Amino acid sequence: MDLHFGDGKPTDEExxxxxxxxxxxxxxxxxxxxxxxxxxxxxxxxxxxDRRDLLLPGLHALNDRVGWISExxxxxxxRRLTVPPAEAYGVATFYAMFSVRPRPxxxxxxxxDLACTAAxxxxxxxxLEERAGSGVxxxxxxxxxxxxxxxxxxxxxxxxxxxxxxxxPATVDEAVRAADAPDSAPEEPPAVLAVPQAGQDGLLxxxxxxxxxxxxxxxxxxxxxxxxxxxxxxxxxxxVIREVTDSGLAGRGGAAFPTGRKxxxxxxxxxxxxxxxxxADESEPGTFKDRVLMEGDPYALVEAMTIAxxxxxxxxxxxxxxxxxxxxxxxMEHAIAQARAxxxxxxxxxxxxxAFDIEIRRGAGAYICGEETALFNxxxxxxxxxxxxxxxxxxxxxxxxxxxxxxxxxxxxxxxxLTMGAPAYAAVGTERSTGPKLxxxxxxxxxxxxxxxxxxxxxxxxxxxxxxxPGLRAVLLGGAAGSFVRPDELDVxxxxxxxxxxxxxxxxxxxxxxxxxxxxxxxxxxxxGFFREESCGQCVPCRVGTVRQEEALRRIAERTxxxxxxxxxxxxxxxxxxxxxxxxxLGQTAWNAVESVxxxxxxxx
Amino acid sequence: xTVTPLGIPRRMxxxxxxxxxxxxxxxxxxxxxCRAAGKDxxxxxxxxxxxxxxxxxxxxxEVEGSRTLVPACSRTAEPGMVVRTGTERARHSRKxxxxxLASSADxxxxxxxxEWIKEYEAKPDRFGPDAARVNExxxxxxxxxxxxxxxxxxxxxxxxxxxEQWQNTFAISVAGRGFxxxxxxxxxxxxxxxxxxxxxxxxxxxxxxxxxxxxxxxMRAAGTWDESRQTETSTVCAYCGVGCTLTLxxxxxxxxxxxxxxxNPVTHGNLxxxxxxxxxxxxxxx
Numbered sequence: 001m002d003l004h005f006g007d008g009k010p011t012d013e014e015x016x017x018x019x020x021x022x023x024x025x026x027x028x029x030x031x032x033x034x035x036x037x038x039x040x041x042x043x044x045x046x047x048x049x050d051r052r053d054l055l056l057p058g059l060h061a062l063n064d065r066v067g068w069i070s071e072x073x074x075x076x077x078x079r080r081l082t083v084p085p086a087e088a089y090g091v092a093t094f095y096a097m098f099s100v101r102p103r104p105x106x107x108x109x110x111x112x113d114l115a116c117t118a119a120x121x122x123x124x125x126x127x128l129e130e131r132a133g134s135g136v137x138x139x140x141x142x143x144x145x146x147x148x149x150x151x152x153x154x155x156x157x158x159x160x161x162x163x164x165x166x167x168x169p170a171t172v173d174e175a176v177r178a179a180d181a182p183d184s185a186p187e188e189p190p191a192v193l194a195v196p197q198a199g200q201d202g203l204l205x206x207x208x209x210x211x212x213x214x215x216x217x218x219x220x221x222x223x224x225x226x227x228x229x230x231x232x233x234x235x236x237x238x239x240v241i242r243e244v245t246d247s248g249l250a251g252r253g254g255a256a257f258p259t260g261r262k263x264x265x266x267x268x269x270x271x272x273x274x275x276x277x278x279x280a281d282e283s284e285p286g287t288f289k290d291r292v293l294m295e296g297d298p299y300a301l302v303e304a305m306t307i308a309x310x311x312x313x314x315x316x317x318x319x320x321x322x323x324x325x326x327x328x329x330x331x332m333e334h335a336i337a338q339a340r341a342x343x344x345x346x347x348x349x350x351x352x353x354x355a356f357d358i359e360i361r362r363g364a365g366a367y368i369c370g371e372e373t374a375l376f377n378x379x380x381x382x383x384x385x386x387x388x389x390x391x392x393x394x395x396x397x398x399x400x401x402x403x404x405x406x407x408x409x410x411x412x413x414x415x416x417x418l419t420m421g422a423p424a425y426a427a428v429g430t431e432r433s434t435g436p437k438l439x440x441x442x443x444x445x446x447x448x449x450x451x452x453x454x455x456x457x458x459x460x461x462x463x464x465x466x467x468x469x470p471g472l473r474a475v476l477l478g479g480a481a482g483s484f485v486r487p488d489e490l491d492v493x494x495x496x497x498x499x500x501x502x503x504x505x506x507x508x509x510x511x512x513x514x515x516x517x518x519x520x521x522x523x524x525x526x527x528x529g530f531f532r533e534e535s536c537g538q539c540v541p542c543r544v545g546t547v548r549q550e551e552a553l554r555r556i557a558e559r560t561x562x563x564x565x566x567x568x569x570x571x572x573x574x575x576x577x578x579x580x581x582x583x584x585x586l587g588q589t590a591w592n593a594v595e596s597v598x599x600x601x602x603x604x605x
Numbered sequence: 606x607t608v609t610p611l612g613i614p615r616r617m618x619x620x621x622x623x624x625x626x627x628x629x630x631x632x633x634x635x636x637x638x639c640r641a642a643g644k645d646x647x648x649x650x651x652x653x654x655x656x657x658x659x660x661x662x663x664x665x666x667e668v669e670g671s672r673t674l675v676p677a678c679s680r681t682a683e684p685g686m687v688v689r690t691g692t693e694r695a696r697h698s699r700k701x702x703x704x705x706l707a708s709s710a711d712x713x714x715x716x717x718x719x720e721w722i723k724e725y726e727a728k729p730d731r732f733g734p735d736a737a738r739v740n741e742x743x744x745x746x747x748x749x750x751x752x753x754x755x756x757x758x759x760x761x762x763x764x765x766x767x768x769e770q771w772q773n774t775f776a777i778s779v780a781g782r783g784f785x786x787x788x789x790x791x792x793x794x795x796x797x798x799x800x801x802x803x804x805x806x807x808x809x810x811x812x813x814x815x816x817x818x819x820x821x822x823x824m825r826a827a828g829t830w831d832e833s834r835q836t837e838t839s840t841v842c843a844y845c846g847v848g849c850t851l852t853l854x855x856x857x858x859x860x861x862x863x864x865x866x867x868x869n870p871v872t873h874g875n876l877x878x879x880x881x882x883x884x885x886x887x888x889x890x891x
Contacts, residue, residue, distance in 0.1 A: 003775065004800035006791065071792050084768075084775030085791035086800065093780040100792070366782070383779065388659055388679060537759065537779070537786030539660050541698070544705035547737050547784050555733070570731065577701035580674045580694060581662040588673060 003084055005075045014073035017065035017160075021057055022080050031079050051081050053399075055381030059092050060323075060362055067107065067158035068099040083381065094383045094536075096141075096365030097156075097323050105158040106136045108179040109324070110170075111151060113143035113285040114476070115442040117526060118518050119150035119169070127172035128153075136179045142367065142530060143285035144168075144324050147442035147512075148194045148449045154324060155179040164326035188327060191296035194288065196447040196466070204416040204428070204436045205409070206452045209296030214331050217338045220299040226344065228418040232307045233352045235418075237267060240311040244414060246422035248434035253279060253370075253407035254481070254507045254585075256496045259414075262404055265394035266312040269402035276309040276317040277398055277405040279375060283322055283367040284479035285530060286510035289438040289450045290408035294321075294328035297412075298335035302358065304411035306349060307418065309356045312404045316357060320375050323363045332360060367534035371584050372405045373397075374536065385538045386584035409438055409509075429455030433495035437506070441466040443476075443513040453494065460490030462511060471515040474601055478507025480527050481589035483596035484520075504596070520603045521557045524594055528553050531590040542587025545578040549594065556604060564604040571598070620686040635677040635688055636664060646690055647699060647721045649706075650760030651678040652810055654867050654874055655770050658761040663702050663721070666690045674698055700725040708732045709784075710739050711756045714814030714825075737784065743822070746795040749803050749882045751822040754787055756815035763788060763807035763816060771875055776800040777807065788815075805881040809864060809874050818882070820861050831856065839866070842880040847871065849880050860884045 010018070010031075019025070025032035027041040058077040062069045069092050078085045092098050097109075110128060112121045128138045136155075146152035152168035153175040165178035165185035178185040192198045192210025199210070213219040220226075232240045245260025266274055278301065282290040294301060305317045319336075321329055336358050339345045347355045361379050363369050369378045373387035376398045397403025413435055417425045426434045433455035439462055442448040446467030453462060459475065472487045483504045485492065492502040499506050514523065528550035537543045552571050556564040575591030582588045597603045615630040622639055629638035634657070639646055650661040657679035665674035669687035674695060682688075689695065703722050707729035712718040722729070743753040759779065767777050776799050780789040790799035808816040817825075824830035835856045842849045849872045854862040863881050867874035 002773075006798070006800075074791075084778075084800065086776055086778045086789070087768075089789065089791045089793075090778035090780045094782050388676070532783060535783040537781070537783045538761075539662050540702050540705055540758070541662055543759070543784055543786070544709050545701070547709075548705065548732050551732065551736060573697070574701055574705075577698045577705075581665045581698040581702060582673070583659070583662075 003078070003082065005079050005085060006071065008070070008072035008075045010072040010076035011066075011070075013065055014062055014070065015076060017061040018058055018073070018077050018080060021061045022051075022054065025080060029079075031076050049082060052083055052381040053379055054081055055083055055088060055091060056361065056364065056378060059088075059095075059098055060364065063098050063364075064158055064162035065160060067105040068101060068103050070100075070102075074100075081381075087382075091381065091383055094366060095323075095363075098364055104135045104137045106179050106182075107156050108132065108136055108138045108175060109141035109144065109154040109156070110138060110175070111142070111144040111146065111153065112140045112526075113147075113530070114480075114512060114523065114526060115147035115286060115448075116143075116151040117523075118443060118514065121151040124151050124153070124170060124172060124175065128175055131172055131176050132179065141324070141365075142533065143283065143287075145282060145288040145291050145322070147286055147288055147440065149189075150442065153178065154326070155182050155185070156326075157182045166326070191292050194292045194449045195296070196449045197451060203452050204420075205293070205412055205438060206296075206450065208300065209292060212297060212299075214296055214298050215334060217299060217335070217342060217344075220297075224419070225299055226303055226350075228415040229303050229307055229310075229344075229350065231418045232310055233350065233354075237311045237313065240307060240418070241267060243417055243422045244311070247417040247425045248432075249410065249413055249417060249425075250433070250496065251406060252409040252413070252437070252509070254284075254478070254505075256506075259406065259410055262394060262406075263308070263312050266314075266402045266404040269395065271402060272313075273316065273401055274312055274314040275398040275401055275403040276305060276312060276314040277372075277375065277379075277403055278305050278308075278317060278319045278411060279370060279372065279405055279407040280319055280321045280325075280328070281363045281370040281375060282408070282508070283363075283370050284481065284508040284510060285527075286442055286476065286479050286512045287440050287508045289440050289509060291325050291328050292450045293408055293412055294325070295331050298328075298331040299339065300412050300415060301332070301408055302335050302339050302345070304414050305358055306345065306356050307414050308404060308406060308411055310349075310354055314404070315355050316359065318379055318398065319358055319360045320369070320379060321360055321362055323365050329360065329362065336360065366536075367530075368536045368584075368586055371586060374584070375405070376403070383536070385536045386586075388583055430493075430495050430497075432497050437494065437509060439494070439509045439511050441511045441513070444469045444472065444515040444518075445513050455495045456493055456498075458491050458493055459485070459511065462494065463490065463513060466511075466513075468513055469515055471517075472513055473516045473518065474514050474520065474597075476510060476512040476514070476593065478505045478592075479510035480530050481505075481585070481592055482507040482510060483592050484601055485596070486600055489600075503600075505592075520597055520601065521553070524597055524603075525550065525553050525557060527593045528590075531586065535586060535590075539581075539583045539587060541578045541580075542582045542584075542590065545574050545582075545587065546590050548574050549578075549591065553594065560604050568598060568604060618682060618684040620682055620684060620688065622688045623690055629682050633682050635666060635668075635675070635680050635682050635686075638682050639677065639688075639690060644690060646677050647717065648678055649715070649718075649758060649812055650762060652762050652812070655762055655765045655810060658765065660760055661702065661706070661758060663699050665695055665698050665702075667692050667695050696725060700727045703727040704729045704731070706758055708736050708738070710758055710813070711753075712758075712813065714756060714817075715758075715812060741787075744795070745819075745822075747797055747803070748819055749878070750805060750808050750816060750818050752788075752796075753815050753817065753822070756813045757788060758813055758815075759786060759788070760812060762810040762812065766806045766810045771810075771873070772802075772804055772806050774800060774802050774804070776802070803878040803882065804876060805878070806875050808881075809876070818862050824861065830861075835861065842876070844877075844879045844883070849876055851876070851880055853884070859888055
């Protein structure tokens with residue numbers, strides 16, 4: 001590999017940002033001043049290429065420091081990591097939070113997704129574009145995961161360190177204040193305010209949110225923390241997998257794959273190392289449960305990842321955390337550092353001779369990176385495009401090694417499984433969907449937030465709990481990749497099998513209620529626009545199909561009956577091909593919500 | 606004459622394609638096995654010397670037990686697999702993929718596209734006159750080859766050929782995302798400012814003519830490009846001692862293009878800037 005780095009020179013700021021991540025350069029070949037030793041300096045081959053996975057953190061370092069990624073800055077980063085600049089450019093332009101063109105140091109991301117649009121994000125954007133000064137760039141953003149406090153805005157000001165502020169619910173004044181002075185913006189309300197059931201007995205996943213101090217490891221231990229890990233060490237890895245298998249735990253990320261089977265398949269692979277990946281790239285519009293868990297009970301995730309690593313034979317866990325969650329990032333960074341300082345992570349966890357550590361990787365604004373194999377590519381420093389399966393991650397996952405990947409909610413379920421025992425856990429919920437489930441309720445309800453219910457409760461029960469407002473027109477179940485259900489279908493049981501029988505899906509646990517004031521065609525346009533923007537572009541059915549879907553919906557936005565018939569037929573044909581022939585779940589589900597509005601809600605008849 | 610290495614012997618496995626039993630060496634893809642059995646499946650992005658990227662999805666087939674359709678070009682055949690290649694479901698997806706592609710990109714120089722569009726009764730026009738297209742002007746920034754991304758189907762073959770699979774230059778990659786994704790060099794610069802070494806191996810693998818030698822591009826523009834009048838002559842490159850096989854494409858006694866056979870064990874289709882583009886001196890008759 002004979003790389004060509006071009007003539008661009010980094011500024012001192014850019015050089016400092018990269019060096020703060022990678023350490024000072026060792027030779028002029030890496031960008032240091034020239035010396036005689038350079039004549040005999042070599043560090044190539046695997047040693048150099050193995051650092052490719054630092055590309056994404058490096059792009060963050062540049063973007064955080066100056067607000068965008070310049071030619072000189074990118075060239076310097078590439079030189080340090082031995083990454084071809086064309087590939088690094090391809091990666092930098094993949095993520096929505098990065099810019100390769102100059103822009104103001106402060107970017108105000110204004111959420112324009114479903115809940116926020118229903119709560120007036122359109123006016124907010126218009127007001128902000130009028131009011132924001134020249135030092136602020138206002139950018140329309142997909143879901144920021146703050147649906148319970150819609151409409152939401154996130155200000156990011158580049159510098160050392162980078163500063164962030166969240167305004168939600170946001171007015172024009174508050175959002176402008178957050179962007180003008182992120183340091184003095186009012187503190188976000190505590191995570192517990194997103195849990196309307198807080199303080200109730202019997203909560204297995206949310207029980208500690210609002211009860212423990214998220215910054216205190218001692219407080220976590222005083223509330224039952226680390227009893228599950230002790231039990232895990234008593235059981236041994238095979239015993240833990242047996243408990244998890246017996247509990248019937250199925251993945252909560254949308255696919256509902258049995259967790260015990262996944263762990264067993266990873267643990268039994270002969271090639272090493274094994275990896276554990278926690279998918280905290282919660283980007284489904286309407287979903288915010290993982291954020292609330294990480295902000296309200298961060299040590300629970302550290303403990304659960306340690307148990308999962310132990311069971312699957314991994315010594316390293318990656319926590320892939322979405323870039324739009326600054327507070328969850330701070331809380332998790334703090335929790336991991338504390339756990340490491342106290343011997344709960346590191347070479348000898350709890351003195352049991354088991355080594356495990358967690359590294360956080362920040363996403364940079366790409367829904368597709370929640371797809372498990374796209375997430376691997378993203379961590380490895382490639383474009384976040386999904387890989388074709390097989391081979392499956394348990395066989396060849398992160399860095400080509402056996403990998404168990406679970407989302408935050410799935411992992412946190414492991415704690416009650418080990419403390420209660422598998423039979424007691426399996427007694428919660430229904431026979432085929434065991435345990436508790438988190439739902440993110442937003443939209444036309446009095447008490448939006450994260451709710452925990454045993455599997456089997458009906459949609460109607462959940463909505464009553466959240467105080468659904470009169471005049472309900474439709475409920476979006478499962479997020480943008482899910483489907484709409486009618487107000488007369490509220491007795492559908494919230495289980496994997498119950499929703500499947502009803503022709504819907506639980507997906508990521510989104511329950512978004514819309515009353516008659518929300519025009520469905522406009523909502524659908526937003527969903528179609530979301531898929532068009534978030535398609536990675538790798539396969540044709542998704543790359544072009546999502547565009548054609550949005551175009552057809554735009555044409556029929558105000559039409560019904562015969563006037564819409566041709567385009568609806570077209571949508572059906574394209575939707576079917578997207579579902580059948582796309583590489584990954586994004587393209588395969590991009591037609592779900594649209595189909596449900598046509599067939600279940602009869603929006604265009 | 607080219608020599609094809611036979612490789613080590615492999616076990617045969619059996620599965621069925623469209624109800625008929627098929628035997629194929631272990632490790633074959635469904636596509637390999639189908640072609641060996643005399644049954645062809647349309648492909649656009651598949652290449653004979655590159656790892657399949659399965660991005661175009663025109664080769665999808667039905668495999669029993671699979672929730673979605675399966676790309677024949679990259680899925681390895683397994684013993685006992687039940688494959689159906691021409692079902693209504695598979696044909697529907699192929700038709701839509703062809704419509705989506707032909708409505709967004711210019712497939713006029715893509716071999717096979719016109720026939721498949723006819724065969725599958727694809728109607729690319731039905732998305733309306735306002736359907737988004739890849740509207741890009743051809744990029745002519747050097748004397749050797751032209752990048753006409755309006756013809757690009759984003760098959761990634763040029764990226765793979767420039768990168769670790771062929772050339773190891775890594776001058777191009779895919780930039781951007783979704784419908785806005787484009788093949789680009791670093792910072793989307795003109796080619797002469799990039800890491801490109803003008804080996805033209807990306808041109809060699811391009812399945813649509815989005816990358817074309819300048820000679821071919823100019824002759825097409827002038828309406829003089831006519832493959833039926835061209836002859837192909839194999840010879841050995843005289844520039845260095847490696848001994849790459851060259852295929853000279855000659856029209857009206859002029860070399861109009863140089864390629865190299867993909868099954869040649871020396872080149873596997875690869876050439877360097879001299880072998881591929883340095884032929885003017887041969888016809889310098891002044």
